[in-house]
Amino acid sequence: MDYTWSWDVVFSSLPVLAQGAWMTIRLTCIAVGLGILIGTFLGMGRVSSVKIIFALSSSYVHFIRGTPLLVQLFFIYYALPIVLGRHVPPFAAAIVAMSLNSAAYVAEIVRAGIQSIDRGQMEAARSLGMTYQQAMLYIIIPQTFKRIVPPLGNEFIAMLKDSSLVSTIALEELVRKGQIIYGRTYKSFEVWTAVALFFLLMTLPITALVNYTERRMKAGD
Amino acid sequence: MIKAVNLQKDFGSLRVLKGITTEIKQGEAVCIIGPSGSGKSTFLRCLNLLEQPTAGQIFIEGVEVTNHKLIDVNQVRVEVGMVFQRFNLFPHMTALQNITLAPMKVRGLSLEEAEERAYQLLDKVGLRDKADEYPDNLSGGQQQRIAIARALAMRPKAMLFDEPTSALDPEMIKEVLDVMKDLVNEGMTTVVVTHEMGFAREAADRVLFIDDGLIIEEGAPDQVFSHPQSDRTKSFLSKIL
Ligand SMILES: Nc1ncnc2c1ncn2[C@@H]1O[C@H](COP(=O)(O)OP(=O)(O)O)[C@@H](O)[C@H]1O
Numbered sequence: 001m002d003y004t005w006s007w008d009v010v011f012s013s014l015p016v017l018a019q020g021a022w023m024t025i026r027l028t029c030i031a032v033g034l035g036i037l038i039g040t041f042l043g044m045g046r047v048s049s050v051k052i053i054f055a056l057s058s059s060y061v062h063f064i065r066g067t068p069l070l071v072q073l074f075f076i077y078y079a080l081p082i083v084l085g086r087h088v089p090p091f092a093a094a095i096v097a098m099s100l101n102s103a104a105y106v107a108e109i110v111r112a113g114i115q116s117i118d119r120g121q122m123e124a125a126r127s128l129g130m131t132y133q134q135a136m137l138y139i140i141i142p143q144t145f146k147r148i149v150p151p152l153g154n155e156f157i158a159m160l161k162d163s164s165l166v167s168t169i170a171l172e173e174l175v176r177k178g179q180i181i182y183g184r185t186y187k188s189f190e191v192w193t194a195v196a197l198f199f200l201l202m203t204l205p206i207t208a209l210v211n212y213t214e215r216r217m218k219a220g221d
Numbered sequence: 222m223i224k225a226v227n228l229q230k231d232f233g234s235l236r237v238l239k240g241i242t243t244e245i246k247q248g249e250a251v252c253i254i255g256p257s258g259s260g261k262s263t264f265l266r267c268l269n270l271l272e273q274p275t276a277g278q279i280f281i282e283g284v285e286v287t288n289h290k291l292i293d294v295n296q297v298r299v300e301v302g303m304v305f306q307r308f309n310l311f312p313h314m315t316a317l318q319n320i321t322l323a324p325m326k327v328r329g330l331s332l333e334e335a336e337e338r339a340y341q342l343l344d345k346v347g348l349r350d351k352a353d354e355y356p357d358n359l360s361g362g363q364q365q366r367i368a369i370a371r372a373l374a375m376r377p378k379a380m381l382f383d384e385p386t387s388a389l390d391p392e393m394i395k396e397v398l399d400v401m402k403d404l405v406n407e408g409m410t411t412v413v414v415t416h417e418m419g420f421a422r423e424a425a426d427r428v429l430f431i432d433d434g435l436i437i438e439e440g441a442p443d444q445v446f447s448h449p450q451s452d453r454t455k456s457f458l459s460k461i462l
């Protein structure tokens with residue numbers, strides 16, 4: 001096979017790849033941040049004894065987790081504008097799709113966190129006259145924080161990688177930048193190696209952080 | 222002050238309480254004994270509505286609290302303090318915060334008022350120096366004393382204890398029982414599920430023996446322990462004494 005190796009291409013396009021990586025990080029941080037916000041409420045809905053709240057939050061979680069993020073993204077970018085009657089900018093579409101997706105996964109993390117707290121905690125709070133909401137707010141939720149940090153870290157890593165799907169709506173994150181450089185140079189091996197390394201550079205520190213907090217928690221209790 | 226009338230509780234198809242009727246008077250101390258699984262905890266939990274009775278009525282100071290049209294469940298729980306076998310302190314809060322939280326959030330006390338009350342109670346249970354410790358750093362006996370202080374901080378009209386010493390190492394049982402005896406001596410209306418016969422003889426006005434969801438026998442401690450009438454009481458006592 002005639003293939004001229006040219007790692008120069010990678011070096012000269014480092015700034016462009018870095019721009020893409022920055023977009024990937026921004027997208028992921030905003031999406032997971034919003035996901036945690038929405039997902040916390042959804043997760044509380046998943047343990048609610050109010051049937052309608054439980055049913056709605058469960059349906060949402062099952063719907064999102066049962067369909068691919070790519071389809072959700074296409075739905076918001078291509079299908080929704082038909083109903084809205086206006087174009088949805090790629091960045092907004094990406095944020096909405098990724099946040100709504102992340103929220104469902106965070107909801108399950110929060111649900112598991114709440115259910116891992118000893119039943120006696122809720123009972124003690126209620127026996128002191130606190131309402132269910134007060135018990136959740138002051139007693140249960142604060143105790144879940146520590147426990148859900150590692151799974152949330154994993155969710156962040158998963159979303160960081162899945163954010164590459166938004167390259168399909170021409171948003172210039174890391175993978176899209178790779179495609180652009182490849183289109184200019186045809187150096188597929190070099191370009192995709194570089195893109196992979198960029199992803200590793202972002203995920204490895206978070207993996208290390210997750211492992212560290214997991215170890216500390218095991219030592220803690 | 223607390224009256225249960227034909228109280229029944231089902232869990233699914235399992236009937237755990239089969240019609241319990243009794244009255245606990247103002248200032249009275251009642252001990253409940255009985256085999257494991259006989260419904261003692263369930264009875265206690267019904268009294269402060271942690272469990273909803275399936276049938277029957279509970280009156281607290283003459284008000285039927287099982288009638289939800291009349292009362293707010295949270296209001297009932299405020300008036301009846303509860304202490305659990307496994308303490309159930311809030312592990313993310315200091316001893317002091319454990320005691321001040323509910324008075325502030327439920328009773329609307331200011332931080333200063335709540336802390337002043339908390340320190341008085343910490344003195345009462347002999348743990349003022351542990352105010353800023355987290356539960357994990359306290360012994361079982363200390364945790365249970367904090368749990369008692371936490372319940373008392375709501376100024377309840379009655380206190381329920383569900384096997385408060387059965388999760389404790391033997392050397393810590395006395396410090397908890399002493400706090401409970403003080404309470405009884407001060408005239409607190411108290412219901413205790415316990416197998417501590419010494420405590421029952423010394424502090425209780427009345428002992429209830431519950432078996433299979435029914436009160437089988439009741440009377441003064443000496444009466445029940447030394448001259449039990451029912452064969453089931455006799456056989457139970459022979460196993461634990
Ligand atoms: N929340 C519950 N759901 C189903 N069964 C329960 C529940 N709580 C208690 N039980 C059952 O009710 C019976 C009485 O329990 P309990 O009141 O805890 O007895 P005791 O305190 O006398 O040991 C047991 O058979 C127990 O398994």
Ligand SMILES: [Mg+2]
Nearest residue numbers: 261262263384
């Ligand atoms: Mg019990």
